[in-house]
Amino acid sequence: MCTFRMASNSNQMPRLDLHKDSKKLSRAQLDYMRIIEQQNLERVRRLAKQRSNNIMVGCLLGFGVLGIYGYSIYSVKQEKFLDELD
Template sequence: MGDSTFKPNIKSAGKQDPLLKKAELDYMRIIEEKNKERVQKLQHIAKRNRFTGLAIGAGVFSIYLYSIFAVKQETFLDDFNEPAKIQQ
């Protein structure tokens, strides 16, 4: 931070950047292909995860709706007669 001997690297206009070798270009191409394969695999996994999430959500929602519908059909309390009060 406070180093006064630091000198920035300045490129002169007369020098050219070194060109990449054929082996380096081939290696970069291989890495790009592997990266494309990895991205395609991740996209496929993401699609399957969305489908699984929707299937689980639909299952939970259908169970909820079935529960609400089943509770509304119960009529055992509708026929319940209140017991007569005993007078003393």
């Protein structure tokens, strides 16, 4: 079995635990983090709504295509002009 390890990148900052490290952060940093979190939540809500709209449009297009296909098959079955040629 193969195991992968993440390479330690010296350019990357360590993860922040707000419970332990809140004393190290300034008020401005905490406010900025709160603003960014709110913007991220808004973006997630917007993307979720867009995804549901995309699914609805896809289903409508699929039903439209199936309806046109079904109607064309039904209308071809009713044509009698080829039978009259015999």
